[in-house]
Amino acid sequence: MLNLPSPRAEVLDRRQQIARDLRALLGRDDLLITSANELKGYETDGLACYRTVPMLAVLAEDTAQVAAVLRYCHDNEVPVMARGAGTSLAGGALPQQDTVVLGLSKMNEILEVCAENQTARVQAGVTNRNISTAVDDLGLFYAPDPSSQIACTIGGNVAMNSGGAHCLKYGVTTNHILGVTFVTMEGAVVEIGGEAFDLPGYDLLGLIVGAEGQLGVVTEVTVRLMPKPEAARPLLAGFDSALDAGACVAAIMATGRTPVAIEFMDRPAILACERFTGAGYPTDAQALLIIEVEGSEAEIEIELAFVEAMAREHGATSISVAEDIVSAENIWKGRKSAFGAIGQISPDYLCMDGTIPVTKLPDVLEQIYAIGDRYGFEIANIFHAGDGNMHPLIMYDSHQPGVLDRVEDCGAEILCVCVEAGGCITGEHGVGIEKRDHMPLMFSPEDLEQMKALKRGFDPKWLLNGGKVFPLTETGIPAGQIDPTQGLH
Amino acid sequence: MQTFFKDGVERDPATQRSEAIFRSCVHCGLCTGTCPTYQLLGDELDSPRGRIYLLKDMLENDRKPTKDVVEHLDRCLSCLACTTTCPSGVDYMHLIDHGRQVIERDYQRPLPERLYRSFLARVLPRPGLFRWLLRLAPLGAWMRPVLPKALKAALALSPDRLPAPAGTDRPGVHAPAQMNAGGTRGRVALFPGCAQQVLEPEINASTIRLLTRLGYEVEVLAASCCGALTHHMGKATQAEATATQMIDTVLNAHDRAPLDALVITASGCGTTVKDYGAMFQDHPAMKARAKQVAGLAQDITELVTPTDLEASKHQDAMLEGMQVTYHSACSMQHGQKITTAPKTLLRALGAQVREPAEGHLCCGSAGTYNLLQPEIAGQLRDRKLRNIARTEPSLIATGNIGCMKQLEKGVEVPLVHTVQLLDWATGGPRPHQLDGR
Numbered sequence: 001m002l003n004l005p006s007p008r009a010e011v012l013d014r015r016q017q018i019a020r021d022l023r024a025l026l027g028r029d030d031l032l033i034t035s036a037n038e039l040k041g042y043e044t045d046g047l048a049c050y051r052t053v054p055m056l057a058v059l060a061e062d063t064a065q066v067a068a069v070l071r072y073c074h075d076n077e078v079p080v081m082a083r084g085a086g087t088s089l090a091g092g093a094l095p096q097q098d099t100v101v102l103g104l105s106k107m108n109e110i111l112e113v114c115a116e117n118q119t120a121r122v123q124a125g126v127t128n129r130n131i132s133t134a135v136d137d138l139g140l141f142y143a144p145d146p147s148s149q150i151a152c153t154i155g156g157n158v159a160m161n162s163g164g165a166h167c168l169k170y171g172v173t174t175n176h177i178l179g180v181t182f183v184t185m186e187g188a189v190v191e192i193g194g195e196a197f198d199l200p201g202y203d204l205l206g207l208i209v210g211a212e213g214q215l216g217v218v219t220e221v222t223v224r225l226m227p228k229p230e231a232a233r234p235l236l237a238g239f240d241s242a243l244d245a246g247a248c249v250a251a252i253m254a255t256g257r258t259p260v261a262i263e264f265m266d267r268p269a270i271l272a273c274e275r276f277t278g279a280g281y282p283t284d285a286q287a288l289l290i291i292e293v294e295g296s297e298a299e300i301e302i303e304l305a306f307v308e309a310m311a312r313e314h315g316a317t318s319i320s321v322a323e324d325i326v327s328a329e330n331i332w333k334g335r336k337s338a339f340g341a342i343g344q345i346s347p348d349y350l351c352m353d354g355t356i357p358v359t360k361l362p363d364v365l366e367q368i369y370a371i372g373d374r375y376g377f378e379i380a381n382i383f384h385a386g387d388g389n390m391h392p393l394i395m396y397d398s399h400q401p402g403v404l405d406r407v408e409d410c411g412a413e414i415l416c417v418c419v420e421a422g423g424c425i426t427g428e429h430g431v432g433i434e435k436r437d438h439m440p441l442m443f444s445p446e447d448l449e450q451m452k453a454l455k456r457g458f459d460p461k462w463l464l465n466g467g468k469v470f471p472l473t474e475t476g477i478p479a480g481q482i483d484p485t486q487g488l489h
Numbered sequence: 490m491q492t493f494f495k496d497g498v499e500r501d502p503a504t505q506r507s508e509a510i511f512r513s514c515v516h517c518g519l520c521t522g523t524c525p526t527y528q529l530l531g532d533e534l535d536s537p538r539g540r541i542y543l544l545k546d547m548l549e550n551d552r553k554p555t556k557d558v559v560e561h562l563d564r565c566l567s568c569l570a571c572t573t574t575c576p577s578g579v580d581y582m583h584l585i586d587h588g589r590q591v592i593e594r595d596y597q598r599p600l601p602e603r604l605y606r607s608f609l610a611r612v613l614p615r616p617g618l619f620r621w622l623l624r625l626a627p628l629g630a631w632m633r634p635v636l637p638k639a640l641k642a643a644l645a646l647s648p649d650r651l652p653a654p655a656g657t658d659r660p661g662v663h664a665p666a667q668m669n670a671g672g673t674r675g676r677v678a679l680f681p682g683c684a685q686q687v688l689e690p691e692i693n694a695s696t697i698r699l700l701t702r703l704g705y706e707v708e709v710l711a712a713s714c715c716g717a718l719t720h721h722m723g724k725a726t727q728a729e730a731t732a733t734q735m736i737d738t739v740l741n742a743h744d745r746a747p748l749d750a751l752v753i754t755a756s757g758c759g760t761t762v763k764d765y766g767a768m769f770q771d772h773p774a775m776k777a778r779a780k781q782v783a784g785l786a787q788d789i790t791e792l793v794t795p796t797d798l799e800a801s802k803h804q805d806a807m808l809e810g811m812q813v814t815y816h817s818a819c820s821m822q823h824g825q826k827i828t829t830a831p832k833t834l835l836r837a838l839g840a841q842v843r844e845p846a847e848g849h850l851c852c853g854s855a856g857t858y859n860l861l862q863p864e865i866a867g868q869l870r871d872r873k874l875r876n877i878a879r880t881e882p883s884l885i886a887t888g889n890i891g892c893m894k895q896l897e898k899g900v901e902v903p904l905v906h907t908v909q910l911l912d913w914a915t916g917g918p919r920p921h922q923l924d925g926r
Contacts, residue, residue: 037557038534038543040542041542046516048516049491059532085521086538087517087519087521105533133847148517148519148522150574151518151521276578338576339517339576340576342577343513343517344576348491398490
């Protein structure tokens with residue numbers, strides 16, 4: 001169990017006053033949540049094993065309110081955490097006891113769509129999928145597609161630099177963000193980027209995307225839209241062993257003919273997802289690859305033939321191609337619901353997010369299974385195989401005493417394997433709370449100090465989204481935070 | 490998800506079942522993406538996941554419902570879009586049902602609210618009383634300025650024109666119009682429904698004409714209400730009493746001559762009747778009977794097949810090429826998971842069937858929801874109407890009386906029940922909603 005920073009007692013003591021001030025600031029009652037019952041609903045996100053009831057929650061309706069709340073929190077030294085839909089698997093939206101949750105889920109409007117320039121300006125609380133839905137008629141879509149896309153917000157995607165199945169071809173969030181409205185901790189509203197790629201000056205956008213809500217709060221986003229492909233078709237290839245499937249992925253990627261998506265599922269995942277969608281996954285296979293190709297009919301034919309030949313060469317035991325749009329949608333629905341579907345076979349899971357070089361897939365998979373066996377946990381593997389982004393899900397029952405510690409140890413060993421293989425601890429979910437203490441696996445103290453110095457530049461009082469990303473000091477205070485009584489930790 | 494029920498504390502069966510449901514939720518949040526109230530309000534607590542959390546906390550701590558919890562649970566439409574979305578298979582329907590029952594049992598609502606709720610629970614399931622009160626509605630229009638908000642909403646929904654009661658809603662047996670060599674196609678029971686028979690008697694009349702035309706014997710039952718309305722208000726005792734009556738009536742008819750199906754023409758009722766087994770799971774004497782009736786229940790669009798229709802299609806081919814936008818009621822698509830049958834039938838009759846964008850979102854009707862939460866219901870209606878308008882329909886079809894009443898005042902094009910179209914295209918009268926078009 002990770003340590004959470006101890007709440008600042010002097011902040012908690014001012015709770016009533018802070019609530020009064022925020023209410024006055026917002027000018028109304030219904031945007032401020034103060035009751036214990038209701039605050040409980042904001043105590044966790046997609047990483048439900050960590051829970052802390054926040055001090056207060058504000059549901060902002062516009063940028064001005066966000067700026068006002070941040071300015072107030074800055075001036076009065078109140079910790080604050082931005083929250084989108086609360087789907088983070090890394091605890092990115094886990095509050096602390098002394099925190100004001102700043103919810104952006106009411107800010108869910110598509111502000112402007114420019115079909116000619118293929119851009120859209122949206123509020124941060126718009127869900128990823130709703131952007132694509134809004135521009136579907138124009139033949140456009142927003143490419144990064146995290147599996148939680150029906151629920152997760154673009155603001156959260158920016159914070160975590162989210163990926164998704166189709167990022168193999170299209171790239172991740174940072175490749176699709178043109179500009180943001182960014183509110184600093186002091187409450188200044190700053191426009192960063194614009195409507196075109198690569199503006200002059202420092203690449204501040206590159207800094208903001210993936211900053212995990214540590215530097216400021218994004219309230220509006222200008223995204224790049226892409227023309228929808230003429231057609232797309234997923235192929236299902238079943239294998240007798242996860243290792244064969246892994247080898248097949250590495251071989252396909254080595255040819256340089258990159259499909260739009262290569263997704264991997266092992267047997268537990270196949271069974272859970274098939275039960276939910278009935279998409280026609282091969283339930284007798286030990287491993288499944290979903291490989292999607294897109295383009296004109298002619299291109300699709302050629303690429304499918306290539307993929308099929310590669311799969312057969314690597315021992316595929318079954319191959320089927322989606323017959324129509326409905327069956328293709330079902331195949332993706334199954335894949336994108338995979339984590340949730342694991343809920344049908346296990347009451348709890350911890351989802352890892354390590355990445356590895358694709359060539360190491362078979363080897364790393366073998367090690368993951370061995371680690372799981374050693375700890376006595378079943379592990380379901382569902383991941384973006386094409387870009388080596390693993391998602392081993394360690395299944396457990398939270399009602400077993402002390403189980404979480406063992407699960408986390410098991411997860412830590414898996415991440416070590418990923419790092420040793422030349423990968424990293426997080427591909428797309430972010431560090432959050434979950435991988436905070438694993439940061440030293442990858443970064444030297446000097447590296448971490450540079451990052452902290454950057455954070456202090458934006459958030460000198462260390463008030464934004466505390467307790468995450470950087471390992472805590474021995475006294476339980478985020479390292480790098482300036483304690484007014486003791487100076488720099 | 491972990492639960493924190495206290496060890497050694499005796500829990501009733503309903504709470505034990507709810508605990509198992511909490512355990513199946515992994516808190517992934519996908520349900521928020523398709524929840525209508527979360528789309529509108531953007532508050533975690535007005536999402537399925539938030540409500541699950543509120544309920545969990547309340548039950549774990551054996552706490553009485555408080556005003557804030559009740560407010561968020563009341564805002565739930567019970568549309569069940571979340572259960573369609575949920576990959577973990579969380580049985581949200583029974584969870585929210587349980588929550589509503591606990592609220593009804595343990596929470597004292599303010600007096601006006603209490604009176605209004607019991608007024609609705611008394612009137613709506615009684616066709617005679619409901620009809621009589623609707624006749625007084627124009628009088629109410631005079632008093633509009635002084636009426637409380639909720640009653641204003643009720644008045645706004647009352648029909649401009651009240652149809653005369655249909656003779657076909659009286660109990661009795663309708664013989665098949667044609668006899669096959671092997672006898673009838675089957676024998677089915679039809680319960681005329683409560684509010685539906687008052688507001689749109691043509692639905693049952695069409696059903697009887699269609700089914701007898703296809704060779705079915707149709708027995709119209711003496712029971713009117715299935716208990717869904719009161720069930721969704723958490724009034725368990727009242728709902729069970731009504732449902733018991735329904736079950737007895739159906740099984741009496743079944744004893745007289747075996748039934749092949751209990752035909753349902755309001756999907757809201759269908760969801761509840763098909764779930765009778767769960768409603769009576771703690772009643773040993775009723776359990777098996779309830780399950781039997783649930784097993785007989787079929788939506789009209791499940792009973793009728795495309796082959797049936799093609800064989801009986803009228804030569805004038807009324808629906809050929811017609812742009813029909815199909816609005817799938819939540820109780821149809823999420824409650825009963827009937828997603829393709831109605832569209833397949835309409836297509837078999839030549840209609841060009843379209844569906845509105847955001848088809849998974851509720852129109853705001855949701856049983857008595859539009860009477861109890863008029864503001865949210867109104868926003869959902871407007872959103873639904875905008876999406877429907879974009880499909881440029883010449884006709885809108887749906888399978889639930891609640892949706893029909895919720896949407897009809899806001900649309901220019903005729904809005905009909907699916908069965909009216911099936912009847913018309915196989916030789917029945919032109920739906921009256923098309924009059925003057």
